[in-house]
Amino acid sequence: MTMAMPTTPLRLLTAAALLLASLPALAVKPFNATYQANYMGMLGNGRMTLEPAGDDRWRYTLSIKNQLADLSQVTVFEEHDGQLRPISGTDVSNVLVKKSNKKANYDWQRGVATWSGDVKPDRSGPIALQPGDLDALLINLALVRDHAAGKPLKYRMVDGGRVKQLHYTVAGKETIDVDGKQRPATKVVANDGGKQTTAWIVEGLPVPARIVQKDGGTESVDLRVQSVR
Secondary structure, three states, X not given: OOOOOOOOOXXXXXXXXXXXXXXXXXXXXXXXXXXXXXXXXXEEEXXXXXXXXXXOXXXXXXXXXOOOEEEEEEEEEEEXXXXXXXXXXXXXXXXXXXXXXXXXXXXOOOOEEEEEEOOOHHHOOOEEOOOOOEOOOXXXXXXXXXXXXXXOOEEEEEEOOEEEEEEOEEEEEEEEEXXXXXXXXXXXXXXXXXXXXXXXXXXXXXXXXXXXXXXXXXXXXXXXXXXXX
C-alpha cells in the first residue's frame, strides 16, 4: 500500500508561514472605547482611550470607576521595529479608603525598567529590558495586532517590578455584542499561577471586546465593550 502525498508541498507551507510572520502590524490609530465594568462585584463604567502624546509617542489610558473604586492606568509608548515599546506608566487606585500611586520608567537607552511611588523596595527594580517587552496595559493592544497578523500570542510582561511570561491560547469562538450588533469573537486565555485572563478579540476593533480577570478562581474584573469611536 502506498501513502498519498500531501496536496500542498512543504515549501508552500513554509512560504505561507514566512508570509504571516512578515505581515505588517496594524497601524496605531486614536480611539475611544467605553465599557461596562464589573469590579469587586459592583457595576460601574470603564473607558480605554488612545491619543497622540507628541514626539511620535502615544498615550494609552484605562479607567474604571464604581461606588467602591476609582482606578486609572496610563502607558506612554512608541513603535519600535514594529513593536509597541513602553516608555512610562502610572497606576493610580482609590479603593475604599486605600490609595496607591505608582510610576514606571522604561529606559531603553540604559536597558532597564524602574518603579517609584507606592512600591515595595524589592519591586522598584531595576529590571533588565529585552526587545519586545511590554507592560500589562500594552498587552491589550498587542493581542489584537498579533492575532490579526497570525502571530503567536506570547509575551514577556515587565510590570510592577516583576517579569512574567504570558502565553495566550485560543479557547474557541463566541458572539459578542458591540454597539448593539452581534459580532463574532475569538476567545483567548492566559494562565499565570492562580490568575487567569480571558480576552475576546473582534476583527476591526483595536482593543479586546471583553476582558475578564480571575484570581484564585474568583472574578475580579469584567470589562464588556459598549462602543468604540
